[in-house]
Amino acid sequence: MTSIYSAGWVLPIIAPAIEDGAVAINGSKIVATGSRVEVVSRFPAARISDFGQAAILPGLVNAHSHLELTVMRGFLESVEPDFAAWLRKLTTARMAMTTEDLLVSATCGAIEAARAGVTCFGDSCSAATHAIKALQQVGMRGIVYHESFGPDPNLAEENVAKLREQIAEIRGHESDLVHPGISPHAPYTVSAPQLELISRLSIDEKLPLMMHAAESQAEKSFMLDGLGHFAEGLKARGIEWQAP
Numbered sequence: 001m002t003s004i005y006s007a008g009w010v011l012p013i014i015a016p017a018i019e020d021g022a023v024a025i026n027g028s029k030i031v032a033t034g035s036r037v038e039v040v041s042r043f044p045a046a047r048i049s050d051f052g053q054a055a056i057l058p059g060l061v062n063a064h065s066h067l068e069l070t071v072m073r074g075f076l077e078s079v080e081p082d083f084a085a086w087l088r089k090l091t092t093a094r095m096a097m098t099t100e101d102l103l104v105s106a107t108c109g110a111i112e113a114a115r116a117g118v119t120c121f122g123d124s125c126s127a128a129t130h131a132i133k134a135l136q137q138v139g140m141r142g143i144v145y146h147e148s149f150g151p152d153p154n155l156a157e158e159n160v161a162k163l164r165e166q167i168a169e170i171r172g173h174e175s176d177l178v179h180p181g182i183s184p185h186a187p188y189t190v191s192a193p194q195l196e197l198i199s200r201l202s203i204d205e206k207l208p209l210m211m212h213a214a215e216s217q218a219e220k221s222f223m224l225d226g227l228g229h230f231a232e233g234l235k236a237r238g239i240e241w242q243a244p
């Protein structure tokens with residue numbers, strides 16, 4: 001059964017805007033876009049829903065979200081000017097969240113995004129199964145990047161062995177619309193050997209990869225000169241690190 005959705009404007013994005021346009025849909029597939037007159041004449045038996053003075057366009061893509069942290073809105077703003085303090089406050093609070101909290105938080109984020117017109121995510125999270133479930137419950141499409149941490153090069157093998165097991169479990173929740181990926185979190189939280197092992201895992205398992213990079217002045221000092229907050233933090237933990 002074909003359905004037609006029409007509005008004052010249809011924005012195909014890959015083609016110019018269509019005034020008084022329509023989109024015909026069969027099942028989950030778009031079968032035609034064009035002027036309302038054209039589309040209706042091609043599918044005269046179709047059911048028509050008209051949205052009046054509105055625009056119909058493809059869903060928006062949020063290429064970098066942290067849905068599990070939705071509940072932290074308003075909680076971190078006071079420390080925002082200090083990246084290290086911001087990260088510390090966020091990490092401490094996230095560690096206090098239960099798996100149920102993470103799922104509820106991610107689901108709230110996905111619902112809010114759907115209301116704003118987002119239909120596709122690149123989501124980064126510490127608990128991929130929850131973000132995958134949240135996207136599936138709301139009917140979204142996306143890649144959920146499971147984060148890996150580990151600045152100590154001596155623990156790289158062990159950390160990636162754990163990551164392999166987690167990925168195998170996460171794969172069990174994959175669906176047509178939602179797929180897992182992996183994220184070596186950032187240059188200051190993942191050692192060079194761990195990064196290499198994760199790259200290998202990404203190739204072996206055909207998993208897309210995402211990493212936070214170039215986020216702050218502190219990270220720049222750390223990467224270029226081996227100095228600053230992140231270098232001091234690793235030194236205090238007895239972790240050897242040299243700027244590349």
Ligand SMILES: [Zn+2]
Pocket residue numbers: 064065066124212
């Ligand atoms: Zn991020």
